[in-house]
Amino acid sequence: MILDVTTMAPALGPQWMDPQYLLTTYGIWLALIVVFVECGLLWPILPGDSLLFMVGVFAASTQWHLGMPLWQAIVLLTIAAFLGNVSGYWIGRVVGPPIYDKNWRFLKREWFDKTHAFFERYGNRALVLGRFVPIVRTFITLVAGVSKMDPKRFFTWSAVGAVIWVVLVTMAGYFLGTIPFIKNNLEAAILLIVFVSVLPMVFEWWKHRRESAAA
DSSP: OOOOGGGTHHHHOSGGGOHHHHHHHHOHHHHHHHHHHHTTSSOOOSOHHHHHHHHHHHHHOSSOOOSSOHHHHHHHHHHHHHHHHHHHHHHHHHHHHHHHHSOOSSSOHHHHHHHHHHHHHHGGGHHHHGGGSTTHHHHHHHHHHHTTOOHHHHHHHHHHHHHHHHHHHHHHHHHHTTSHHHHTTHHHHHHHHHHHHHHHHHHHHHHHHHHHHHO
């Protein structure tokens, strides 16, 4: 069954948020750009998780083609994720404080504050765990730069996080994409990924509300 990508857009939002449309239309190279930008260039509203998942689905399918072997796509996506973090780190280290202190329309101060709290709570692990949390994935690199985290430590844990994030999500798409039910219901599967990825944020919001009520 070949899905019409135009039927997925209403549920997934605009076409630039639809991973199947993006890969079908622009190929793996756009996925590299999206991963790079989301991981460090202060633009959090991008379909990073679902794009990685869809790369795996494409690799396992006979209906679509990546244009390269899956292992090569994983290597390139990992490099893109790591370089995105490096860029975000140096933005934070060089010009971060002015960005951090101002409440921009598309870069809300609360996003930075929540990311900083996440970073303080988990330390080095935040650079790995944060990969799996939208918004945190984008801003944690800036927070690390603003706080002048040791570059060697940052680069090491960022590399670890990039490998784990790309390999786990992409391979999940590769293996789950061969299951007939998921293959024939890609829209529902992608929406589930989006839902699961925002659960940590929902939990933190609920926890904050409960603590505020108790106070």
